[in-house]
Amino acid sequence: MNILDKFDYTEISDDCVKCGKCKPVCTIFNINQDETTSPRGFIDLLGAYKRDELELDQNAKDIFESCFLCTNCVEVCPNDLPTDMIIEQVRADIAQKYGIAWYKRMFFWLLRHRKTMDMLSRLGWVFQTCALKIDKKKQSGLPRFSLPIVKKDRSLPFADMRSFLNKYPQNIFAKNKKKEEDKKNKVAIFIGCMSNYTYTNTGDSLVKILKKLELDIFIPKKQLCCGAPAYFTGDFDTVDYLAKKNIEYFETWINNVDAVIIPEATCSAMINQDWAHYFHNQPEWKKRAETLSKKIFMATKWLENNTDLKELLAKSDKKMEDVITYHDPCHAKKMQGVWQEPRELLKQNYVVTEMSDSNRCCGFGGVTMQTEKYDYAKAAGAPKAAMIKETKAQVVSAECSACRMQITNSLHQADVDVQFKNPIELIAEAL
Template sequence: MSKTREEIFNYIDITDDCIKCAKCVPVCTIYRVNPDEVTSPRGFLDLLGAYQRGNLDLDENVKEIFESCFLCTACVEVCPKSLPTDMVIEQVRSDIAKKFGIAWYKRAFFLLLRHRWMNDLAFKLGWVFQTCGFKIKADIDSMNSRFSFPMLKADRLLPSLTKTSFLNSHPENINNGGKRKVAIFIGCLGNYNYKDVGEGLLEILKHLEIDAFLAKSQKCCSAPAYFTGDFDTVDYNAKFNIEYFESFSSDVEAIIVPEATCSAMLKIDYEHYFHDQPEWKARAIAIKDKIFMATEWLQHHTHLEELLASKKKDTQIVTYHDPCHAKKMQGIHKEPRNLISQNYNIVEMSDPNSCCGFGGVTMQSEKYHFAKAAGLPKAAMIKNTKADIVSAECSACRMQINNSMGNEATTIFKNPIELIAEALRK
């Protein structure tokens, strides 16, 4: 009989290595808003060890505890032994999903993420991604559209039939007259909610005379499903994307991603997920050297910084938020600042590395009170800078921060790609 994922993945190997130094506790996002030792990183690890030893039942109470982690990886960043607490919690959430099932609205959402043609249709019919415990806004076409389970706004049904996603708005191959070519993985939110990010990226590549391949067959990176424990969707999408990337990777210099979460999922979490599938793990590792966050690649592999320096300086003040999946997981934080600072004045908030509090589908629905509590301190930090713009290379952060700041906020959110494209127009 073949072993199950739970038997192959040994939590005890990781949990027993925790030395209980408590460095993780003060930086933990959930502990900051719910100061209970049980929901601290070392508390999670203790419970995981007890669970695998058979000393703890996976009951409703334990389910609630393991689903309360934001997966921000702040604990991993400060851990002297670099214990992958986020990874083991992601794994146990698969056990939770198998035992308790996945709520119908999550299953429906993840079905959309498997089949982009369904998302394209839903988009045209007026469905939007939204956050805040699924509270839909009156104007679903707002640039501050929010993310959760897609909900249909019937009174906008006919006008929305003209809406087109980013990927469907352009030919797959865009010739900018250069001798270089990159592929773009736009991500679901960039494809539907924040199309200006993709448009800005195409504009930048045109200035650099770098051809673009839009990789139109791409599927969702499956991060929402991975963080929720729907490993069937992760398996389906990840294998498709890897095979798809392999089919064109030799024809492009890089696969650039203007989204921190998507980039981290493709480059790091695919390898984690396939820990028990050696062939697919090897293929995930082989392709990851081609994958870059957009500002990372633009900073290190083009003359964009010099080009921006030749453009007019803007008087607007920008404060930059470091997405957890950028700085903590990929070490990317200097690159967007280097590029933005050529044309804008950057004022740092008090703690740009603290989590915005998005936390994934479950946190945004069933545990929204935690997401709201985690978001308010970040909103206060941004307000205190008196910045005109807050920027982050992550659309999930964008939705959470917009919501945390409220409709009365004077600071607007823009992806660094949007800021760079605006600077190039001057």
């Protein structure tokens, strides 16, 4: 079955009333002001492609790879047209026709092989100062030389000495729990690749919070990448492998935990929603993905709604000096409706000041946007850095490591001295 059979593109194109509400909020249109890369332009082109009136040539490839998949257009569309999903689908056709760049193929291969990734991450930590000028405060570094896919002016994250998954035992029992058979009040952590290897303090902080709440913690050691980087690039073979391996593994322990909590918006959205979207023509796997999704939560959402963490923070009466501004990741507020929970937890101990548009996409956009189309990511990040600067906050926070990587670089480009921390880190500090 052709992947495009999921949608009737002619019907979707006809349903687009050309109202133009999507254009002012479109991340790529705000950069290049090109109608062809506005959401309604994408939809028209995909309709033509389905009718065999558009050849999937290099020009079309460039257009379809220019979308940031921020879902702003979906949020404002009066007909709820799934522009992001149809672009994700057509990118698989692009990958089949033109292949995937060697460095992306290597990266996606590593996502399948955790032990090799662990080894390379450790080697990266040992030798990273040869390639990067490290800034430990910002958890980033500047390249000492330029490569075709890494510009010398950009700020990049660096590997930690030990990955999160290798740092802890699989089971961490609360003080009043001694037996693994006691399954009450037990949560699992899905950590995400960047928090596993780079921003490891996010996972450390989550463990501290769960210990404070006297919850049993299960850290599934065989978890693999959720598949989001490959999904947004069109490498559906890797998505198929990672999603199925994870589903089979999750099913062996999911009934033993109350929830799987994820301190990453993109990973959570991928597991919660995009696995089922991907398996649209594999009904058995789609059903299995949907069953698992009932226990998958972003960390702040589950902690705010299912524990007394908010009360603990309020009772601590510890007022932190840093002023916080909060950025809403596209995969959190727009896709999962998570935006109030992190703010409710943070404001117990911090002054939270809002930027002029917390919903504006930071411009991460995926692997392609961070490599071949880095200039687009750089342009999209500049307005976000300006907004953060206007707040005069000392820290910007978002529950997403992709946003963290992009915003840290945007602040560096704008010479704005603001630190980035996951809300989980800030909450742990307040405790």
